[in-house]
Amino acid sequence: MPKIKLENLTKRYGKVEVLHGINLEMEDAEFTVLVGPSGCGKSTTLRMIAGLESVTDGEIYIDGRPVSKLEPKERDLAMVFQDYALYPHMNVAKNMSFALRLQKRPKKEINQKVGDVAEMLGLTNFLHRKPAELSGGQRQRVAMGRALTRDSSTFLFDEPLSNLDAKLRTQMRAELALMRQRVHKNMIYVTHDQIEAMTLADRIVVMHAGIVQQQGTPEELFKKPINKFVAGFLGTPPMNFLEATIKQEGDGTYLLGRSFKLRCDVATTNRLSQASSSSIVMGIRPSDLLFDASAVAEESIEVDVVVSEYVGAQSVLIGDCSGEKVMVEIKSDSPIRLGEKLKFRVDLAETHFFDVSSEQAIG
Amino acid sequence: MSTATFNRLTPYLFLAPAVVIMALALLYPLGYMIYGSFRAWDPSQALGESTFVGLANYVTLWNDPSFHESAGVTLKFAASVVSVEMFIGVGLALLLDRNIRGMSVLRTLFILPMMIAPVVVGLIWRYMYHPSVGIFNNTLKSLGFESIDWLGQHALLAVILADIWQWTPFIFILSLAALQSLPRSALEAARIDGATAWQQIIHIKLPLMMPVLIVTGLLRLIDAFKVLEVILVMTEGGPGLSTEILALRISRTATEFRELGVAAAMSNYLLMMLLVLTVIMLAYNRVQEYRAARAIRIIEEDI
Numbered sequence: 001m002p003k004i005k006l007e008n009l010t011k012r013y014g015k016v017e018v019l020h021g022i023n024l025e026m027e028d029a030e031f032t033v034l035v036g037p038s039g040c041g042k043s044t045t046l047r048m049i050a051g052l053e054s055v056t057d058g059e060i061y062i063d064g065r066p067v068s069k070l071e072p073k074e075r076d077l078a079m080v081f082q083d084y085a086l087y088p089h090m091n092v093a094k095n096m097s098f099a100l101r102l103q104k105r106p107k108k109e110i111n112q113k114v115g116d117v118a119e120m121l122g123l124t125n126f127l128h129r130k131p132a133e134l135s136g137g138q139r140q141r142v143a144m145g146r147a148l149t150r151d152s153s154t155f156l157f158d159e160p161l162s163n164l165d166a167k168l169r170t171q172m173r174a175e176l177a178l179m180r181q182r183v184h185k186n187m188i189y190v191t192h193d194q195i196e197a198m199t200l201a202d203r204i205v206v207m208h209a210g211i212v213q214q215q216g217t218p219e220e221l222f223k224k225p226i227n228k229f230v231a232g233f234l235g236t237p238p239m240n241f242l243e244a245t246i247k248q249e250g251d252g253t254y255l256l257g258r259s260f261k262l263r264c265d266v267a268t269t270n271r272l273s274q275a276s277s278s279s280i281v282m283g284i285r286p287s288d289l290l291f292d293a294s295a296v297a298e299e300s301i302e303v304d305v306v307v308s309e310y311v312g313a314q315s316v317l318i319g320d321c322s323g324e325k326v327m328v329e330i331k332s333d334s335p336i337r338l339g340e341k342l343k344f345r346v347d348l349a350e351t352h353f354f355d356v357s358s359e360q361a362i363g
Numbered sequence: 364m365s366t367a368t369f370n371r372l373t374p375y376l377f378l379a380p381a382v383v384i385m386a387l388a389l390l391y392p393l394g395y396m397i398y399g400s401f402r403a404w405d406p407s408q409a410l411g412e413s414t415f416v417g418l419a420n421y422v423t424l425w426n427d428p429s430f431h432e433s434a435g436v437t438l439k440f441a442a443s444v445v446s447v448e449m450f451i452g453v454g455l456a457l458l459l460d461r462n463i464r465g466m467s468v469l470r471t472l473f474i475l476p477m478m479i480a481p482v483v484v485g486l487i488w489r490y491m492y493h494p495s496v497g498i499f500n501n502t503l504k505s506l507g508f509e510s511i512d513w514l515g516q517h518a519l520l521a522v523i524l525a526d527i528w529q530w531t532p533f534i535f536i537l538s539l540a541a542l543q544s545l546p547r548s549a550l551e552a553a554r555i556d557g558a559t560a561w562q563q564i565i566h567i568k569l570p571l572m573m574p575v576l577i578v579t580g581l582l583r584l585i586d587a588f589k590v591l592e593v594i595l596v597m598t599e600g601g602p603g604l605s606t607e608i609l610a611l612r613i614s615r616t617a618t619e620f621r622e623l624g625v626a627a628a629m630s631n632y633l634l635m636m637l638l639v640l641t642v643i644m645l646a647y648n649r650v651q652e653y654r655a656a657r658a659i660r661i662i663e664e665d666i
């Protein structure tokens with residue numbers, strides 16, 4: 001399997017630069033997910049790798065070979081499109097075998113291959129149907145099948161699940177994860193859904209505004225986001241951000257917010273000593289706020305609960321901490337009423353700190 | 364009258380004026396023609412005064428070699444113009460379906476011939492075909508070739524060329540519209556699947572354009588059967604009967620031969636031919652609709 005390397009990849013549409021020098025290296029048989037908000041340039045990056053979009057600047061290497069001038073078919077890759085892009089006039093079998101038929105492979109081999117993939121995707125009974133005669137989920141599978149019947153070394157996916165309803169999406173996500181274990185190929189997967197990114201990826205690449213913000217394993221990105229954007233983008237419900245000032249009082253260090261004053265332990269003090277200014281932003285994951293009515297003031301914040309979203313065993317509380325929105329995850333059976341002022345203990349060891357202006361992580 | 368009945372009748376009330384106008388303007392002349400086709404009818408007579416001859420006009424025509432020749436010319440003309448126009452029109456559309464600077468100007472230029480009045484087209488081409496001063500023969504002469512007797516020996520070819528010049532743009536713009544409404548991503552998928560430009564045309568573009576192409580072709584065919592002005596101006600059907608298409612023969616039968624009944628019968632033959640084509644076209648549309656409906660039904664049955 002080839003290594004794919006993007007070197008300073010840049011894209012301009014006319015005068016507008018939408019990708020500002022992307023650098024990425026994808027290892028052998030790795031599942032890479034490009035994730036980011038709408039319009040950040042994920043599709044553009046993927047389409048440039050595929051050869052559907054010209055490269056303005058920089059280079060794409062597949063196995064060390066520069067390919068940016070090559071036609072898509074010379075790059076040996078298969079792609080699954082967001083709208084499936086099935087050939088409307090061909091039935092499922094013909095759709096899946098199109099590439100093989102163009103290569104003039106023997107009929108027997110083609111039938112064998114299509115049969116195998118259809119079996120794996122549960123499409124055997126639909127082989128003679130036209131795309132218009134299939135449901136959304138089935139079409140999605142055919143699109144996947146068409147990519148799989150080809151023996152390409154690299155698979156590209158552009159938001160393949162985004163046109164499905166929530167239930168089907170979860171199901172297909174699981175099937176994708178399963179397929180991923182069986183098919184050892186390079187996969188590059190574009191999505192704006194961070195749950196898909198977290199569950200499927202070996203490596204996540206978070207993009208924003210045409211720039212790679214951070215890349216790494218899902219765990220690395222979740223635990224050690226290098227800036228406020230990545231921190232806020234990954235994780236549901238999203239991370240809470242509270243403004244605070246670092247204040248020295250006697251021999252203790254304190255974090256002073258609008259309505260809270262937290263005392264820092266030694267480790268936190270050390271981390272905060274790297275801050276370039278005394279104003280910072282604290283980032284606390286909703287799951288790291290612990291409901292504790294008897295917590296001491298110097299270890300906790302107070303939140304006015306405005307909304308409670310029941311999601312089953314867990315509930316998400318949306319509250320207000322002196323004008324800043326705070327979300328908390330708690331057990332649904334906790335005795336909580338709306339409008340109450342509740343105390344939550346803050347675990348500073350799990351708290352992230354960011355510079356106010358550069359938004360880079362501190363410590 | 365209850366409100367419900369009234370509500371149900373309202374749409375018909377609104378339709379009524381249109382229906383009346385249609386009946387007067389369309390059905391009345393048509394009925395008149397069909398009625399006339401069963402009579403020995405002279406232009407000096409009122410239709411009521413003519414004698415009823417049953418199918419005699421139709422039988423006469425059926426055995427009339429000139430009518431056969433005329434029908435043959437019409438078929439030859441229609442078949443050749445439509446096939447050549449389809450070929451060139453679709454080909455041009457496939458070539459020009461890209462975003463290059465100046466392409467929109469080029470496209471506009473291409474469709475100009477279609478906008479010129481047929482009589483003018485006939486005059487232009489007659490002049491261009493002129494044996495001594497026409498541009499074709501002048502060019503041939505200056506290149507050292509023999510001049511060609513365009514409107515004499517090669518009259519049918521000459522009128523076919525003029526029609527192709529005028530009507531290829533029609534196929535061109537409809538094909539271009541069809542091409543541009545093709546699903547972009549399916550074509551991209553084909554590129555990824557390794558299809559060359561030519562394979563994309565053969566395997567994806569043409570099959571997907573086919574519904575539009577079939578209807579376009581049939582429309583052109585219907586039109587080609589009715590062509591009159593250009594040929595009238597260029598050759599008046601001559602030399603001999605070599606370019607006398609049916610529409611021309613009908614007009615001559617009525618005016619020169621003064622046989623209105625026969626002319627009406629001939630019109631009806633032409634009408635029947637066109638009717639067949641129209642029915643084929645409608646049937647084709649129905650088949651398409653049926654297929655779409657069946658697809659939806661299949662999905663619903665699954666659920």
Ligand SMILES: Nc1ncnc2c1ncn2[C@@H]1O[C@H](COP(=O)(O)OP(=O)(O)OP(=O)(O)O)[C@@H](O)[C@H]1O
Pocket residue numbers: 013018036037038039040041042043044045192
């Ligand atoms: N053909 C084009 N011409 C001009 N600008 C374009 C073109 N295609 C994309 N862009 C711009 O490039 C940027 C990146 O687009 P891209 O489609 O890669 O976003 P994306 O990350 O895939 O977003 P989404 O999640 O909505 O699909 C966007 O700001 C978009 O407006």
Ligand SMILES: [Mg+2]
Pocket residue numbers: 042043044158159
């Ligand atoms: Mg996109």
